[in-house]
Amino acid sequence: MSLEKVLFGFFIVLAATLNFGFFLGAIDRPELHHVYELAAALVVSVIATVLKFGDRTQIGAIHLSTSLVADLHLIAAAITWAFAIHVTGEGMTPSVTSSVVSLSGGALFANVVSVIILIIETVMLRR
Amino acid sequence: MVNSAFFIVLRRMRAPIIALVALYAVAVFGLTLVPGVDADGNPAPPMSFFHAFYFISYTATTIGFGEIPNAFSDAQRMWVIVCIYLTVVSWSYAVITLIALLQDKGFQNTLTVNRFMRRIRRLKEPFYLICGCGETGSLIARNFDRIGQAFVVLEKDELRVQELDLQDFKTDTPALAADAMLPDNLLLAGLKHPKCRGVLAVTNDEQANLGIAIAVRLLNPKIPVIARARSPSIAANMASFGTDYIINPFERFAEHLAEAVAAPERFRLVELLTGLPETLIPEPHRPPCGHWILCGYGRFGRAVAERLQAAGTTLTVIDPKQIDADRNIVGDGTEAVTLRQAGIDAALGIIAGTDDDVNNLSIAVTAKQLKPELFVVVRQNLAANGELFRAFNADFCMVPSRIVAQESIAILTTPLLARFLGLLHDQDEIWCRALVFRLQAICDGMIPTVYGIRLNASEAPAVWHALMYRRGISLGEILLDSTDRTQSLAAVPLLIERDNDVYLLPNANFKLVAGDHLLFASSLAVLDKLNLTLQNANELDYVLDGENDSGSWVWARLRRYRSAVRPQDVTTG
Numbered sequence: 001m002s003l004e005k006v007l008f009g010f011f012i013v014l015a016a017t018l019n020f021g022f023f024l025g026a027i028d029r030p031e032l033h034h035v036y037e038l039a040a041a042l043v044v045s046v047i048a049t050v051l052k053f054g055d056r057t058q059i060g061a062i063h064l065s066t067s068l069v070a071d072l073h074l075i076a077a078a079i080t081w082a083f084a085i086h087v088t089g090e091g092m093t094p095s096v097t098s099s100v101v102s103l104s105g106g107a108l109f110a111n112v113v114s115v116i117i118l119i120i121e122t123v124m125l126r127r
Numbered sequence: 128m129v130n131s132a133f134f135i136v137l138r139r140m141r142a143p144i145i146a147l148v149a150l151y152a153v154a155v156f157g158l159t160l161v162p163g164v165d166a167d168g169n170p171a172p173p174m175s176f177f178h179a180f181y182f183i184s185y186t187a188t189t190i191g192f193g194e195i196p197n198a199f200s201d202a203q204r205m206w207v208i209v210c211i212y213l214t215v216v217s218w219s220y221a222v223i224t225l226i227a228l229l230q231d232k233g234f235q236n237t238l239t240v241n242r243f244m245r246r247i248r249r250l251k252e253p254f255y256l257i258c259g260c261g262e263t264g265s266l267i268a269r270n271f272d273r274i275g276q277a278f279v280v281l282e283k284d285e286l287r288v289q290e291l292d293l294q295d296f297k298t299d300t301p302a303l304a305a306d307a308m309l310p311d312n313l314l315l316a317g318l319k320h321p322k323c324r325g326v327l328a329v330t331n332d333e334q335a336n337l338g339i340a341i342a343v344r345l346l347n348p349k350i351p352v353i354a355r356a357r358s359p360s361i362a363a364n365m366a367s368f369g370t371d372y373i374i375n376p377f378e379r380f381a382e383h384l385a386e387a388v389a390a391p392e393r394f395r396l397v398e399l400l401t402g403l404p405e406t407l408i409p410e411p412h413r414p415p416c417g418h419w420i421l422c423g424y425g426r427f428g429r430a431v432a433e434r435l436q437a438a439g440t441t442l443t444v445i446d447p448k449q450i451d452a453d454r455n456i457v458g459d460g461t462e463a464v465t466l467r468q469a470g471i472d473a474a475l476g477i478i479a480g481t482d483d484d485v486n487n488l489s490i491a492v493t494a495k496q497l498k499p500e501l502f503v504v505v506r507q508n509l510a511a512n513g514e515l516f517r518a519f520n521a522d523f524c525m526v527p528s529r530i531v532a533q534e535s536i537a538i539l540t541t542p543l544l545a546r547f548l549g550l551l552h553d554q555d556e557i558w559c560r561a562l563v564f565r566l567q568a569i570c571d572g573m574i575p576t577v578y579g580i581r582l583n584a585s586e587a588p589a590v591w592h593a594l595m596y597r598r599g600i601s602l603g604e605i606l607l608d609s610t611d612r613t614q615s616l617a618a619v620p621l622l623i624e625r626d627n628d629v630y631l632l633p634n635a636n637f638k639l640v641a642g643d644h645l646l647f648a649s650s651l652a653v654l655d656k657l658n659l660t661l662q663n664a665n666e667l668d669y670v671l672d673g674e675n676d677s678g679s680w681v682w683a684r685l686r687r688y689r690s691a692v693r694p695q696d697v698t699t700g
Contacts, residue, residue: 035176036156036159039152039155039156039159039176043148043149043151043152046148047145047148047149050141050144050145050148051141051145053137053138053140053141053144054134054135054137054138054139054141055138056131056134078176081176082176082177085175085177086175086177086178
């Protein structure tokens with residue numbers, strides 16, 4: 001057991017769970033989707049991406065690409081949120097909330113793929 | 128492999144980037160929790176994520192716009208102090224890691240290899256791969272550069288590669304410090320590149336040359352490999368798997384010396400044709416036939432002894448280390464006593480052929496003092512000692528690196544020359560003497576450049592076109608000067624090869640046929656002129672008919688129209 005592997009698995013699973021926590025709940029109700037959860041999901045997702053840097057294997061490449069997909073989704077969600085609150089000033093209306101949450105739903109899917117790859121990698125490993 | 132440098136950067140930057148992301152997150156989260164204050168001093172809600180991220184972004188990068196959007200509360204300022212130190216430190220950490228990475232030896236090596244590979248891939252012209260850039264290699268490189276031949280250098284020693292960069296090459300030569308014995312490095316240097324025309328294995332290490340020759344045979348059997356070998360066993364090994372040319376400098380020099388004894392004029396001719404082009408013509412060597420003293424009976428001595436005895440000389444061999452040398456003579460020839468004992472009074476020539484330059488010079492100087500009219504042959508082992516050997520000015524000096532370089536360049540640049548040299552053996556001394564005079568006359572004391580030109584669409588398009596569609600051309604016609612056609616170019620046509628027939632020293636009336644392979648000797652300047660005539664249709668028209676037109680379509684039509692109107696009016700331009 002190495003610390004690196006623990007951290008790697010930890011961040012990938014944490015990114016998925018945080019994302020799931022934010023996503024959970026009716027899609028158009030802003031009180032069910034707290035912005036802190038989104039921020040935490042974004043930060044952890046970025047860290048998970050950086051952890052995957054520099055692995056030249058095929059599985060490493062897939063890991064990195066799913067992670068980049070999740071990041072893109074979450075950043076898009078964050079920008080949508082910031083735009084609605086600060087630029088247009090319309091606030092968290094049901095339509096804005098549902099687009100933020102559905103974007104995070106896309107990220108969740110990518111994160112789930114990441115977790116599945118992690119599981120497959122672990123199962124393949126016989127040492 | 129290509130983007131491995133990118134992956135190395137990513138891998139090494141992992142820790143600093145994670146630190147940066149984490150500390151940013153801590154700072155931003157903190158700012159969204161600490162309560163603020165409004166313009167009137169009343170408590171206000173904390174900053175939103177958006178403003179917090181904005182503030183941290185410009186603070187962490189030390190841009191520092193101030194407290195935006197509102198003046199901060201004291202609680203916010205307390206937290207910002209913490210943020211500033213955290214984020215600035217993490218930025219510094221990232222930048223320092225990046226700089227350290229750029230200076231890292233392994234990383235720089237990766238970058239160099241990548242750059243080298245990219246340049247090899249982009250090579251458009253045919254090139255040779257020179258393995259080993261010692262004395263021989265750099266001599267070959269310099270000459271390739273002078274005749275405009277592209278080449279790639281693989282050399283084990285990094286210092287030598289750096290020296291190569293400092294040399295004044297006309298072209299920018301890709302060179303890599305890598306062991307040419309490893310097949311991967313050969314492939315990296317373009318062994319399988321479609322434009323790779325041949326490989327020269329001229330490292331100082333016999334085993335490496337052997338390894339390179341085998342690798343080329345197996346990996347790219349189509350291209351020729353020229354290898355240097357000093358010992359007969361290595362040479363035999365190379366020959367066993369079909370190395371195209373094996374150059375043993377000792378054997379080659381022994382052949383030259385024997386040739387110079389047996390047929391001095393023919394040897395002189397060979398010397399003129401295979402010397403390094405545009406260098407000074409060496410003094411003619413006239414080694415006498417009779418009794419010789421040979422000092423040093425190693426690989427070089429044995430090769431010389433074998434050939435010289437076959438040419439009809441007798442030898443006294445001095446070498447204290449070899450049992451089959453003359454056992455009655457004590458010493459290694461550097462002392463006058465030894466030389467007298469070896470019968471220097473009766474000898475006509477002496478060969479200082481040990482593997483030690485200082486001993487060779489000592490032998491030569493001693494012998495010259497004892498008998499000034501003696502013909503002295505010295506072997507120079509290191510090019511660095513060239514100044515000493517020039518100062519001594521021996522009758523005949525053997526420099527292995529020079530012999531290998533000369534021979535490889537002659538073989539590679541003019542394959543037809545080998546055929547010409549083969550035909551020389553049937554010619555007598557008078558014939559050779561006449562040709563030597565002709566060659567000496569055309570080049571003003573320099574060694575002429577020997578080159579082959581094939582009259583085909585790619586090498587000589589203008590002549591090829593004229594021969595195919597317009598008229599017959601004789602050899603004398605293309606050898607007219609394109610600046611003044613009353614003059615002939617100072618070039619000697621040596622040989623014409625047509626299918627399986629060869630025509631030695633063709634005269635000016637020789638009728639050319641498309642596809643002929645011509646061998647010329649001339650200076651480089653004349654070669655350029657001749658190439659222009661052969662390739663440029665306008666120049667050729669002038670040389671053939673004295674026509675001085677531009678080749679543009681409009682003028683050509685106008686002329687044709689005028690000559691149709693007045694048929695008796697022949698355009699002379």
